[in-house]
Amino acid sequence: MKYLAKDNSKCIQCGNCETVCSKTYFKEDNYEKSCIQINKEGDPEINVCNQCGECIDICPVVAIKRDKLGVVRIDKKICVGCFMCVGFCPQLSMRQHDDYIEPFKCIACGLCVKECPTGAIYIDEKSDDEARELKLDEVFRR
């Protein structure tokens, strides 16, 4: 499955990735509206969804699904804005901003990769075995 991989040691905290992400999806240069977020103080830490899929099982309306490429996506038409996925993301990478009633997250589009001057972020593949969501058919023993 496809995901945005990272190497904290290469990050120089320039914030280019945040700018391109928030501008692309929310037409605004605002790191609070960026799916990828870089801490502003201390050693660099890149916070972004690793597509683990834990949020899939949390959603009460099944608005979160994994697409064909393995990317975890929210269907905002279905979402009822409960923000449980935000509270339950083990990476704290599911985002919420008060201007919107749905959460948002990295979809591994890779636009930020192009803007990163040091190659600290890159699109990569990992094994499907790393998907953490339940297999519902097995759960209910249908």
Add this chain to the structure above:
Amino acid sequence: MDIKKMRESHKLLAEYKYELGKIERGYANRTLYVNISDNTISSKPVTETMKEKFVGGKGFGLWYLWNATSPSTKWDSPENEIVIAGGPACGITQYAGTGKSLVCSISPLTGIPIDSNVGGYFGPLLKFAGWDALEVQGKADNDIIVYIDGNKGVVTIEEAPLEAVDGHILGEQLTEMYADNEDDKRNVAVVTAGTGAEHTRMGLLNFSFYDPRRKTTRLKQAGRGGIGTVFRNKKIKALVVKFSNVKGNLNNAYDQSIINKTGIKYHKEIHDLDHLQNNMRKIGTANIIEVMDEYDLLPVMNFQYGSHPDTEKIKSTVFIEKYITQGVQDGCWYGCSMACAKAADNFTLKTGPYKGQKVTVDGPEYENAAGLGSNCGIFDPAAILELNFYCDTYGIDTISFGTATAFAMECYGRAIINKEATGGLELNFGNFETAVELLHQMSRGEGFGTVIGQGVHRMKKMFVEKYGADADFLFDIGMEQKGLEYSEYVSKESLAQQGGYGFTNKGPQHDEAWLIFMDMVNNQLPTFEDKAEALHYFPMFRTWFGLYGFCKLPWNDIVPEGNQYTDEPAKVPEHVQNYLDVAYGVTGKRLKVSDMIRESERVYNFQKIFNIRMGKGLRKDDKAPYRSMGPVTKEEYESRQERYDKQLKEIGYHIEGKTTEEKIAQLRKYREDQYEQLMDAVYKRRGWNSKGVPKIEYLKEIKMDLPELIEVVKDLQ
């Protein structure tokens, strides 16, 4: 059965079109009135006075019920109503436990108002459809459903002859009937009772929600007080609401941001702490089965004992490992990260009309495991699940059924009633086959099941009159008060909890106060004044949930880190603040804790005076069965002899050479006297006189001196 055929056989009795409204700060500002006698439907405005005095939810329900009924109204009088109301916070999706409906009616068990708090999607969808409450009055000639289409703005009353009555089937049928497709099913919510509700006084209401993973209609219960009986007596088969565009901001909150922040903070807390604390996400309220046993609080064999070696077989981990599906989102409304609405999937039924079928059992909640299990001496998890399933689908309250069956089992064991009385049923403790047969009899309307279905209060009378039973003894062991069966906790060693049960408005249900740990385990309430303070604060605090549409469980079934270091851990101060923040976020009202208590005091005292108006709200009605206070029988005393002997010594009674009977009598004198003293202290703290009547000056102080209330209490001052 073909859904299309069912729908085609509906006969339209009334249709009402309305403008789709807009919710402002949690209020739709109008309520829906449906009369099924003359088939009229109308809209009523929500006044500022209603909001100020009654807030919403249970407050609105009681207010409408008061206006609809008179002192002579009986549960089956046409003017009795069923009122369902959510409250201003109902339908928020960001905080856990914000989808509750409060249901009010005059109870067939107690003859006074009952209120029951229930999840499922009906309350929120009703509000989004444009209504803060639904009032149903009258009686239909034939089975009807009321359908509210919140997308189109149409309400109809329709005769519905072909659908099933049992909750689990009817819920599926109507969800299927009114949803456009699979994805639309979660936008339909159904209220049903069941066949057992028709033949007993302990009928419940099932509130549905569609589970998109299990692809089945789940049921939550408005269990207490027999509202399902009223429902079927009115010939209502179901109430259905549909609303298809749920989003997180439909309440048009005053400040959505504070709700978001508070909600996410709470979700994180559940994520981080639940598995270290109560495992609510794994097993729901049933997590406490073994805890109650450990503290001698689990009712065993009609509340005679508080623990049993066989509890091992029904402890929560057994259900987790063997029966309850793990890991799926089990909230009874969107945004409930506590997710306690657990279910056993693919459960094969062994008895009854659905024998052999694989079903989803909604439960077990603690009360079911204790009431249907240990209290009836049944220590078999599969038996508990089967009883749980049939109670729900037949529309029978698990608590009243458990407590009433336990009472009958004890009477049978003591030869107060025999096989002739039970119609040949072997009614001994532990007999699952008999217990489940009683339920099937309730569904069919025959046999001893229908006797148990009358509840403990009426059984006592019948056993005295028909079988010459000793009335005093039955009063001691029959665990009911005001006509309602006790819920499933042994209160013998906690005086505060005896009051927590005994001084309730609707009857002995623990939703007003659960003080056993504070009182008995942690000894935080040493004096009468301390107990009285707790018996003021907690009932008021808990009443507040029902005014706004909140669920009580997320308040203290998990606590924030560091809660034990706060001034008052039992109150969970950080969570109280969460509620004040969320209520502010929705309504724009900045309340302090004292304001919150005041809002509840108004409605609480209104309900109290309502009881008095109905002839049951005075001191004598707060008298409690001695089994709730101490050992009635020799076996009970001797099973915990050390404890009771110790207490007798502490109060200066010389136990040497005394028989058990003498000791029981002495202990009883002491404990009953304590209960009376507690009553005095609590009444005083609550602003009531020694008769249990709210004082007029107090009603003035809380701004609840409405002329119609003064009229009821003025001669009782």
